[in-house]
Amino acid sequence: MNTATVRNTGARSIPAPVARAALVAALIAVWQVAPTVGLLDPRLLPPPSVVGPMIVQLFGEAGFRGHLATTLLETLVAFLVSVPVGFIMAILIGENKYASDIFKPLVFFVFSIPKSIFLPLFIFAFGISFHQKVAFGVFSTLFIVMMLSFAAIESVRRDHLVVARSYGATRMQTVLRVYLPGMTPVLLEAIRVSMIFNFTGILLAEMYASREGLGNVIEQWGQGFQLDRLMATIVVIAAIAIVFNETIRALESRCEHWRE
Amino acid sequence: MGLKAVVSSPSPAFSTDESGAVEVTNVGHVYETASGTTEALTDISFRVETGRFISIVGPSGCGKSSLLMMIAGLVQPTRGTITAGGRPLVQPDPTRIGVVFQDASLYPWLTARSNVEFPLSLRHVDHKIRRERAEEALDLVGLAGFADKHPHELSGGMKQRVALARGLVQDPPILLMDEPFAALDEQTRLTMGDEVLRIWERTRKTIIFVTHGLSEAIHLSDEVLVLTSRPGKLVDRVSVDLPRPRSFEVMGGRRFEELRERIWQRIRS
Ligand SMILES: Nc1ncnc2c1ncn2[C@@H]1O[C@H](COP(=O)(O)OP(=O)(O)OP(=O)(O)O)[C@@H](O)[C@H]1O
Numbered sequence: 001m002n003t004a005t006v007r008n009t010g011a012r013s014i015p016a017p018v019a020r021a022a023l024v025a026a027l028i029a030v031w032q033v034a035p036t037v038g039l040l041d042p043r044l045l046p047p048p049s050v051v052g053p054m055i056v057q058l059f060g061e062a063g064f065r066g067h068l069a070t071t072l073l074e075t076l077v078a079f080l081v082s083v084p085v086g087f088i089m090a091i092l093i094g095e096n097k098y099a100s101d102i103f104k105p106l107v108f109f110v111f112s113i114p115k116s117i118f119l120p121l122f123i124f125a126f127g128i129s130f131h132q133k134v135a136f137g138v139f140s141t142l143f144i145v146m147m148l149s150f151a152a153i154e155s156v157r158r159d160h161l162v163v164a165r166s167y168g169a170t171r172m173q174t175v176l177r178v179y180l181p182g183m184t185p186v187l188l189e190a191i192r193v194s195m196i197f198n199f200t201g202i203l204l205a206e207m208y209a210s211r212e213g214l215g216n217v218i219e220q221w222g223q224g225f226q227l228d229r230l231m232a233t234i235v236v237i238a239a240i241a242i243v244f245n246e247t248i249r250a251l252e253s254r255c256e257h258w259r260e
Numbered sequence: 261m262g263l264k265a266v267v268s269s270p271s272p273a274f275s276t277d278e279s280g281a282v283e284v285t286n287v288g289h290v291y292e293t294a295s296g297t298t299e300a301l302t303d304i305s306f307r308v309e310t311g312r313f314i315s316i317v318g319p320s321g322c323g324k325s326s327l328l329m330m331i332a333g334l335v336q337p338t339r340g341t342i343t344a345g346g347r348p349l350v351q352p353d354p355t356r357i358g359v360v361f362q363d364a365s366l367y368p369w370l371t372a373r374s375n376v377e378f379p380l381s382l383r384h385v386d387h388k389i390r391r392e393r394a395e396e397a398l399d400l401v402g403l404a405g406f407a408d409k410h411p412h413e414l415s416g417g418m419k420q421r422v423a424l425a426r427g428l429v430q431d432p433p434i435l436l437m438d439e440p441f442a443a444l445d446e447q448t449r450l451t452m453g454d455e456v457l458r459i460w461e462r463t464r465k466t467i468i469f470v471t472h473g474l475s476e477a478i479h480l481s482d483e484v485l486v487l488t489s490r491p492g493k494l495v496d497r498v499s500v501d502l503p504r505p506r507s508f509e510v511m512g513g514r515r516f517e518e519l520r521e522r523i524w525q526r527i528r529s
């Protein structure tokens with residue numbers, strides 16, 4: 001047994017999930033205690049004992065539920081457009097060597113540009129509207145979807161394709177029975193990461209200019225110094241993002257061994 | 261002929277059964293790539309009679325895999341013709357030829373059983389029949405109890421057995437194997453060799469077996485084809501006249517050493 005193993009076992013005397021939960025609990029405790037004992041101004045950082053009930057209160061308000069619904073709808077529509085479109089574009093480009101040579105570098109160029117600087121242009125093009133939010137969400141997400149889809153296509157093993165061909169698989173059978181399952185692990189990762197970009201894009205568009213949506217209320221309550229409401233909304237948004245992310249991650253781990 | 265076909269007497273020297281015959285005539289292959297052309301093989305001709313076990317040996321890069329891929333119909337020869345079962349191959353025909361690859365190339369998302377069923381499911385074979393045939397094939401390779409395991413739960417040797425079962429499941433008269441046991445350790449390789457012999461003796465398929473191991477080639481085959489490289493050429497056909505079953509004594513004997521020496525000399529020339 002080497003020293004590394006010894007050190008490892010030492011550190012593992014507390015199981016990682018327990019340690020993680022303890023860490024989160026400690027952070028929440030500090031958040032609770034610091035403003036109540038006067039270490040922090042409670043108006044600047046309302047403690048969990050204020051934010052918790054505020055979340056409940058917000059869900060009771062039709063206005064807030066409307067904002068939540070707007071954001072979720074925009075996010076969903078943008079996601080349902082950008083992921084399939086990006087994926088299909090990636091396949092069309094990835095399948096053809098010539099198209100790859102032309103388009104792949106361009107996709108990388110555009111991907112590297114921060115998308116937020118285009119927000120004013122989207123307002124010119126679409127006005128301040130549902131369409132503008134969705135369009136910007138799609139624009140924010142499309143390129144990461146394409147890049148990750150390229151990686152997904154490349155992750156399909158060549159020998160898996162040769163086997164299918166040697167057993168006389170048709171083109172359609174190869175796509176459905178080999179390509180699709182072969183790239184599923186990377187594709188799930190693509191979906192997970194794309195959602196982060198997508199959600200960020202929608203919230204940013206709402207914060208920049210809008211009349212509704214969670215981004216809009218965050219912006220307003222921040223300006224209006226309503227930090228209890230602001231913090232409650234932040235917690236709600238964080239929870240939505242984490243739940244989506246973890247759901248996909250659970251799926252990913254179920255097909256972990258597909259990568260071998 | 262079912263997988264369970266009983267042991268038959270060794271095939272006569274001139275078989276009239278064309279179903280498992282492979283005929284390669286003046287075959288050459290040139291790969292065209294961005295960096296230029298590679299002449300992988302030139303003017304290869306040989307015939308394998310039904311039920312024979314032949315090995316192909318030769319230095320790395322001499323075109324053994326290319327030759328096998330052409331016989332399988334996965335690569336079209338640039339020159340010459342190939343027939344399998346008396347008919348030319350324009351595309352892979354899994355009912356005539358089964359292929360087993362170097363790294364088992366199983367689908368990790370499918371169980372052993374589903375991997376074996378895969379060729380049948382592509383042809384929409386009825387579920388019940390599919391299952392029966394897969395079970396039979398897994399049984400034949402000694403993996404009856406492992407049907408529901410995924411590849412990551414199997415050892416390297418077991419994976420190759422599954423790949424072998426997949427190659428056998430449609431009961432093709434011809435089986436091509438491209439260094440199927442190269443990635444395995446010595447002991448497992450020996451066991452797998454015996455396994456292939458046992459299956460060959462039971463089913464009397466034509467087997468074309470590519471390997472780097474000269475001893476393995478002599479141990480298994482009726483005949484060893486020797487290729488040399490750049491471009492790959494057929495330089496010798498060595499008939500292995502050792503009696504079967506080939507015991508340890510036979511394998512340590514003088515005749516074995518002579519054959520090995522002859523093949524080795526031909527490869528080096
Ligand atoms: N798809 C390909 N494109 C271009 N050249 C190729 C291709 N496949 C093989 N070659 C070339 O053809 C020659 C023969 O390759 P092949 O893989 O058939 O040899 P091999 O005898 O199987 O080698 P090894 O023993 O290492 O497996 C080599 O020079 C190789 O570089």
Ligand SMILES: [Mg+2]
Pocket residue numbers: 324325326438
């Ligand atoms: Mg090879």
